Amino acid sequence: MPFHDVIGQARAVLFLQRAVTTGRVAHAYLFTGPAGVGKRAAALALAQALNCQQVSSFEFRVPGLKSGICNLQQHSDTQHPTPNTQHPESPNDGCGECRACRNIANGQHPDVQMIEPDGATVKIEQIRTLEADAALVPYEAQWKVFILNNAERMTEAAANALLKTLEEPARNTVFVLLTSTVAALLPTIVSRCQAVTFSPLPHGQIEALLREQGMESSQARLIASLSRGSIERALSPEVASLPATRDRLLEGLARGFQDGPAALIELADKLAKDRETLQQQLEILSAWLRDLMVAKASGKTKWLVNDDRGETIARQAAVVRLDAVLEGLRAVHTTMDNLTRNANPRLSTEDLLLRLREALPSGLLPVSA
Template sequence: MSFEGIYGQDKQIAILRRSMEKGRIPHAFLFHGMRGIGKRTTAVAFAKALLCERKTACGLCPACRKVESGNHPDVVVITPQGQFIKIEDIRDLRNQMRFRPLEGPKRIFILVDAERMNIASANSLLKTLEEPSLVNVLILVSSRPYQLPMTILSRCQKLRFHPIPSDIVARYLEEKTGLDGETVAVLAASSGGSIGRALEMHGESYLTRRKRFIGKICEGFSDPLKGILFAGDFGKDRKEIELRFEILKSWYRDLMVYKETGETKKLIHQDFAEAVRSMAGGMTPSDILRALETVEWAHKALEKNANKQLTLEAMTFKLSGQA
């Protein structure tokens, strides 16, 4: 992957290119932003550019080919093994940093999901950051930088990656997947600006599950029995529950957008535009806002390990307007 193959992060790539042109490469970067927007891909492309014979990440020279295949001795990628990044991995990284590059002008160390270092690992890495080397470049990749110690954050050049515009996500999906236009539009709008998330949703039969769940939302909650069934079928595992909260929030978001604008072009669930019109027609903006607040309340309650069934039943009861 070259810089040209990265979607929606032109500003970030321009910053990296300028640092190369000026010969001022920081010894430590922090690439941060939501998941699935190209942080790790950009880190690897940057490593490729630093080692490329043409300094462009050409993809053709031996160095680029080795980086692409994961076999370049001067590029080390560390990922969590289990829940955490282990201190043994950080110690091994520090040991490798003692040596000069084997083939290229620099050695690049990429630490993926850096926020998953435990305290011992972070303290060990801090010693490396306190002793920078001219030939080593460390890139921390994180979607939760606030979980990293300030002592580490303060020693890194921060580069924030932003959510990708939905039209660019759609273009990526059109070019890479061959999906039909309607599927592309829904995935792009539902992705939250993350290509990785859009691909994940496609692979998880998201559209089928979403369609079924929205059908249940459209049935309404006024019938107490339907409300109880809705709560009971909200999802068994955490991932499914998170998905349904995501859909529910985006649904009420669409109701508010339509209520305020009278237009459907900015809806996430454009293929349910008629249902949005119908439901929004029977609600005031205050009703929709209260519904959103109710969904958010239930979501946060479950994150704090509240009783799942009671919380979801209370949510559907409130959404029905009976509370």
């Protein structure tokens, strides 16, 4: 996947392309941002841009050379084929079709490695193997590229070993660390990398991509709104089943409201067993209350996230007070914020459900009502 195929990250892509064009390629990059927004694709695109066989000779500034300049084709012992006229020269992007680009995309290039966690962590043995390989000259490419996925999952020993490698980088070697949690990395590692920020994709862009793949419009809008800006998350099977998940959640809440506090405490215990699932349920609830607010305030349903339930939302909005909806929405957002601060999931969820029962009418939430 060359740079031109990376979705929704124009600023990050432009920054990397300028580095390739000017020859000011850093020895280490830190790609930060939520999971599934294009960090991995951009790292592979960078490897393709540096090693594409269709790009004509151009100069890089390489630390350590007396002149500071290294001509790529003259510096390499590998003979590259004559550029194919069907693929215009683009010295800041890979063609995506030459042998080098295809091998990089398929994970089969000897000079481009993707290091994944071994189980729960990236272990020191993996970093030592990386160090030994980085000390060697490229096998066939111009640049060796090491991509470390989920870099925040390095053990302390692995992180310290990588730090030594970053302090003494080999020539024509690039390290790309991918993380969604910068705070979990050693500050000394962060300081030795060029940071590149990847932002969540706009919901409208994700919705359009889902519709291009044949997804029905109302489902695409719902999934896009709950994707957290991640196309990877939007395409996951769990998120594809969100409409059914939403209906079960709202029905369960409605029964809990009617049956009383004991039923809500039992429901909170079920919801809080998995933090990731709980986050998704809270996002679903937030979207529903947001739609109630929009319908109540505007009297219109064309702006709804859950537009497949437009009639139900309009009916519920007619019988609920706006201040009650806003109170419920604030309670959901407060709980979501508290969970990011490592609050107890079960106690936080219990408190939220009891607050919602006080704020909202008992018969409000059933989608089948």
